[in-house]
Amino acid sequence: MLDKTIKNFNINFNALNANNTFSSGDLLTGQISFDLSKATKIRSIKMCLAGKADVHWTSGSKKNKRHYYAKIDFFNLTSMILQEGAVGGPANFPPGRHVYPFTCQIPQGDFPSSFHGPHGQIAYNLTVGIDRPWRMSKEFVTELNMVHHIDCNQPELMSPLSGSNSMNVCSLSCVSGLITMRGSVEKKGFKCGETITINCEFANGSSRTVIPKAKLKQKQLYFTREGAQRRLIVKNLVSVAGLPLSAHTSDFQSDLMLTIPAESSLTISNCSILRVEYEIELTLCPRASPNMAVLFPIILCDIHSIPHGKDLLYPGCHEFPFNFQFPLQEMPSSFTGSVGKVVYLLETKLSRSMRLSTKDTTKIPFVTKPCDMSEDLMIPQHNSKNKKMHMFNSGTVAMDVKIEKSGFFPGEGLKISAYIQNNSSRQIKPKYCIYRKHSFFARGKRRLDTKDLLKEVGEPIPPSASVTVNRVITIPPDMEPSILNCEILKVEYRLRVYLDIKYDSDPQIKFPITILQVYQSSAVPVNRPATSTGYEFGAFGYQNPTPWGAFSTPQPFEPPPSYEDHVGYPSLMDFSSKK
Incomplete structure (x- = not known):
């Protein structure tokens, strides 16, 4: 069984911040590690970084049950960490610990934050698959916590919100009195764990006691791809009640404090099949009468200062840095012959809405890593x-x-x-x-x-x-x-x-x-093993002369060494390899 051969498989990331979150354009570095209980042949180790959203819910029951679903793929990038290639057979891995660093860049784009709900999810997964001869491919999956950064320079997020409402309370056929309330919050954008202060002003002209309350509500909306059907889930995350307001009381001021749960999901408004919204509901609750409410829609976000027009390119020259890593395997050097070649290409594609994509390709002069003289x-x-x-x-x-x-x-x-x-x-x-x-x-x-x-x-x-x-x-x-x-x-x-x-x-x-490939430091290595200097010749005329030296039987390709001691990782991305 594969599980008995490959043990302690781990995918570790280098954290970019204290919350261990990632966003579009971030450079993701880390390492995969596993233990082999015995010598094992492995054809390839493949890494896939994918982001997607999917929703599914049902209505009705039994024979009248109907299913609604939709799915969106944001990106799907594949890279070969190790591949059975030019050597013509699987790599033979010795037993023990194996560690391989990796580097990849999350694509630039307007991607929603990670989310898991009862009828859908937005997930960003890094999957590492190990393929062995005559075995089912084994995949190991870990999820990235993606965050969609909000531009805190937007005036809308920093502007205060306010609202008011009033109601006449009736007692049988007589009017008991007018109840009014006014509330405000200091801004619209908040972070998880932040405390919201609601400034309240009340006037109770009725003969009844009223109780002010405030609650934070989360609304989850799931849509089909065409938007024809939707499913709404409302959750009360936290609530607080103020002091009772006695009858015939005017100009009563109070502050209600709501602390946003630290584990709350962020607002999602940039996905067509799944949305997450938040609102503060301020209510006055008279006895034996309907509640009176004022709603404050807020945005729960990981506030981050970014320049305006992130996805809009203005006239002029634009430069975008990138990183990628060649797979850790033995690959032939670049070569061009009369009827064949070994070529390594880097392709860049520029996609625009309502336009044909523009591509550009350049050749990478790849050279096999120099090695010491073998026996x-x-x-x-x-x-x-x-x-x-x-x-x-x-x-x-x-x-x-x-x-x-x-x-x-x-x-x-x-x-x-x-x-x-x-x-x-x-x-x-x-x-x-x-x-x-x-x-x-x-x-x-x-x-x-x-x-x-x-x-x-x-x-x-x-x-x-x-x-x-x-x-x-x-x-x-x-x-x-x-x-x-x-x-x-x-x-x-x-x-x-x-x-x-x-x-x-x-x-x-x-x-x-x-x-052999020369070292960059010198054309000929300095420290080479000494060779024999004595020459002894045998008699002529032998049909099969005794060889003075001969090639030994070719050994199977050895896998790359452990890289767990490396501090810096080679730069990468992309993630396709060519033989």
């Missing part, structure tokens, strides 16, 4: 070849060649040592060539493109002579690195050592070499 690349290579002359020549020639390793950096010297026996009747010349191989694969077929990059010629070797030749060939500094981690194309290099014989075919030996 496999430090193993020396050795091979031998002998040939019997034909036609216009007689005798035999033989060579035994070795190179110190198979991994090289651009600008580095490639050392070749060859023992050559010329037992023929002709003069021969040793020659050296580094050539490139571009291989393209599709539908079981391969397209090969080769090109000689560098050629060098050694000193002639006369007939009946044996010579040990040492040669150093400098790798061109502008040579592009090898690409061996892509399923549909490869960039490979070979060293060809051959003997130039007139009027006969040339015996040759080929060695595969790997060109």
Whole structure:
């Protein structure tokens, strides 16, 4: 079971404020972590950031029951943290703790605040999915507390509210007297946990005692997409009662205090299928008579000062910073060949109402992260070849060649040592060539493109002579690195050592070499493992000479290391990756 293999999965965010809330345009950083109880193959780790609103309610019962629902998607962004890609198989994760940082940016937009009600919700979720071979994909979901900031510069929010009402109280067929009240609050916009002061003035001309009361009411309105149907829920959040007002009392002033619950939802007025409104109801309650009320609509918000016209761009140059993170996986470097390429693109889209979207794309020159020389690349290579002359020549020639390793950096010297026996009747010349191989694969077929990059010629070797030749060939500094981690194309290099014989075919030996990505600090790493310097050659004529060095069996791709000790995270967003 997946739950027994993957344990203690956590998605942690770096808080931007004391309330741990987020809003549109915020940069979200954090890390995902999990424990593996055993070695596990994982195809991909995908992260999805989505915002949506949905409502649903029913009316009637049994056979006459009807369902009403609506849904709006605000955004849906996907990013690959780790993906089975060019290496051609799932990554093999060792048991233990694994930590991966992430960075993403919440889109700019007029998004409503998070809300959960009995008939609908507005939710912003970050979902991380882990896909394993032959297993159901497992998803872990955490919710963001999104807040729609209100511009506190609006005069409407800072203006006081006031209202009045009056009523004649009747006793049987006689008029008992006139009751009047006037109330005011200092402003319209409030924050959760804030105390509202209601200034009240009463006049009780009746013969009855009246009691002033105040309550904070929440109204939840749910709509279908067309707005044809709606459902209203009214909740009394908090109430307070003042001192009783005796009969025939005039010019009585009192202040009622209402404290807004700290966990209250914010006002939502920017969603077409769900609205949340608040109002203060000030009432006078005469005995044996209907209540008299004054209503004050208020806005409950997380007040934040923002410039006017946030979504309106004025003439001139506009710049918008962005961040994104490349997936933490082994990906090939950018490459362009005759019939194939590896390209990383960044696309930007500008959307306007009633207009066609404008897109712009730019290429990102991606380079595989440089790595230290592996043990496999430090193993020396050795091979031998002998040939019997034909036609216009007689005798035999033989060579035994070795190179110190198979991994090289651009600008580095490639050392070749060859023992050559010329037992023929002709003069021969040793020659050296580094050539490139571009291989393209599709539908079981391969397209090969080769090109000689560098050629060098050694000193002639006369007939009946044996010579040990040492040669150093400098790798061109502008040579592009090898690409061996892509399923549909490869960039490979070979060293060809051959003997130039007139009027006969040339015996040759080929060695595969790997060109590594250079470090930015220097063209050739300073601290490299030492290589063997002694050269010992065996006898010629072996059909299968004992190798002086050979490539070991390729090991499975190792997952990226733990990043839990990192303080700064690489910048990201977007969230699609290309192989």
